[in-house]
Amino acid sequence: MVFLRSVSALSRLRSRLVQQSGLNGSVRWLQSSSETDLHSQLKELIPEQQERLKKLKAECGKVQLGNITVDMVIGGMRGMTGMLWETSLLDPDEGIRFRGLSIPECQKLLPAANPGGEPLPEGLLWLLLTGKVPSKDQVAALSKELRARATVPDHVYKVIDALPVTAHPMTQFATGVMGLQVHSEFQKAYEKGVSKSKFWEPTYEDSLNLIAKVPLIAAYVYRRAYKDGKVIPVDHSLDYGGNFSHMLGFDDPKMQELMRLYVTIHSDHEGGNVSAHTAHLVGSALSDPYLSFAAALNGLAGPLHGLANQEVLLWIKSVVDECGENITTDQLKDYVWKTLNSGKVVPGYGHGVLRKTDPRYTCQREFALKHLPDDPLFQLVSKLYEVVPPILTQLGKVKNPWPNVDAHSGVLLNHFGLTEARYYTVLFGVSRSIGICSQIIWDRALGLPLERPKSVTMEWLEKHCKKAA
Known part of the structure; x- marks a missing residue:
């Protein structure tokens, strides 16, 4: 990351706006709209960051970051x-x-x-x-x-x-x-x-x-x-x-x-x-x-x-095929348990690092609420958000029972006609x-x-x- 640089009254004003809005101070605003060449920007930044890394290695190279188990x-x-x-x-x-x-x-x-x-x-x-x-x-x-x-x-x-x-x-x-x-x-x-x-x-x-x-x-x-x-x-x-x-x-x-x-x-x-x-x-x-x-x-x-984003939509469609679009909460719970008891995971839930709902899921949900609130598969995704986390929590083995980005993306694509789930990973x-x-x-x-x-x-x-x- 690069440090905030204040070079004019405008940039100082922008800096204050960034701080007031709670943004990370590592983001630096551009000096003027005339600097439109990306290659030139990098040519200016790279020597600065090379020196930063050199200093970091020299001063902190032996600092321990934790223990490996x-x-x-x-x-x-x-x-x-x-x-x-x-x-x-x-x-x-x-x-x-x-x-x-x-x-x-x-x-x-x-x-x-x-x-x-x-x-x-x-x-x-x-x-x-x-x-x-x-x-x-x-x-x-x-x-x-x-x-x-x-x-x-x-x-x-x-x-x-x-x-x-x-x-x-x-x-x-x-x-x-x-x-x-x-x-x-x-x-x-x-x-x-x-x-x-x-x-x-x-x-x-x-x-x-x-x-x-x-x-x-x-x-x-x-x-x-x-x-x-x-x-x-x-x-x-x-x-x-x-x-x-x-x-x-x-x-x-x-x-x-x-x-x-x-x-x-x-x-x-x-x-x-x-x-x-x-x-x-x-x-x-x-x-x-x-x-x-x-x-x-x-x-x-x-x-x-x-x-996994392919697997999520296929799984959601399997829910509809077996239970219909007007699935009840109890039917959905039964289907989730059926999936888990067969030795499979509920696709789109859990993450190797995250311990909360993926913000990428959240912004896609907001997009759906704005553009396709009545889509049946979106409504099913919303029900899953209510049903799946408590079940996974009940199992006691899952560190993160919340949805990740894959839990939502396929439903949005499907709504607009891109229905070929095998293509989603591309x-x-x-x-x-x-x-x-x-x-x-x-x-x-x-x-x-x-x-x-x-x-x-x-x-x-x-x-x-x-x-x-």
Whole structure:
């Protein structure tokens, strides 16, 4: 994060407004609306942050962050503090903060396409990369730049077309991203011997190209799999989220607003989740952003991660199929118990870190209350919110009985006609490109090292525990 800089009377006024509204002081407002070039902003910020990290390492390098237990080693490293991830921070009680800003604060402060509308994903990209809240002019300039980069070579489509049309959409999507890799600017620069201090610049080019192109690949996969391959071209008058909705085939203004919200809230969730951690790990070997992001997508495709948003809607529809749309509370309780007693989980409930209702769930619920309050599946989701947490609490084994982001997103998409649940994780993947690529740029800028944790055997743990006893 970067520190608040006061350079004029206006910026001092803005600073006071930030403090009065309770926003995190790490967010720095831009000096003027004329500073519209994102690359120039980073070029100014990076030396400052490099020195900050150098000082942190020199002065605090030996400070302990906690004790590692055997439970943590065997239990998937949960609870270990072991990564530097600048773009967002997840608090168990507050939820996610993007560069210090909560989701409601982002909805209030980031520029929107329409008055009172949802934040533009381009604005969040600027915020994640710079720690600054952008103006409308900066977001408009970045949106224009992303549209200029939004071209996909024919060979990428041919690679996707080599797969069966029945292949899972995530398989097709990840394959398309790998097809882009041959155009990596970082790989070309590395082979020419670019200095380490300049690694971030070709990484920046790759990252913005990747972010710009993935909606086209994702839309192509959707149209190929579900719409007889009839492709819809880019509309150069639309923003990132609106254009993605358009290329998928949905021009309802409300669906475009939903896509802006969806991409924004799914973009980043600190670094410990499977997709983000995978990208960070692969990138630490100096693999380029395409290779790193493709690896992240393969992690996102797992049912314990991004594939869960597919599973939620399928489960909700199974409730309707068995009990009907006018399900009573008692019937719903019985179905939840039936799911749990069969050895399955209730999809969309619980989280590895959060210990409260996911703010991403809450903002989607608010969107639904505003735009589709009478939708039967939304009303069922609302009933589940009343029924499931008490049951999970009664079990006594669940640390977080509250809904996460996946518990709601599918119902919103289904309402506007995007009913193909197998495709939902691709939407998640497009969103996650913004957070992952933002962090990869900073990984290169800060010169973060190869990630190489120490592993041990069960025999080693047993001997260690005997000594400790």
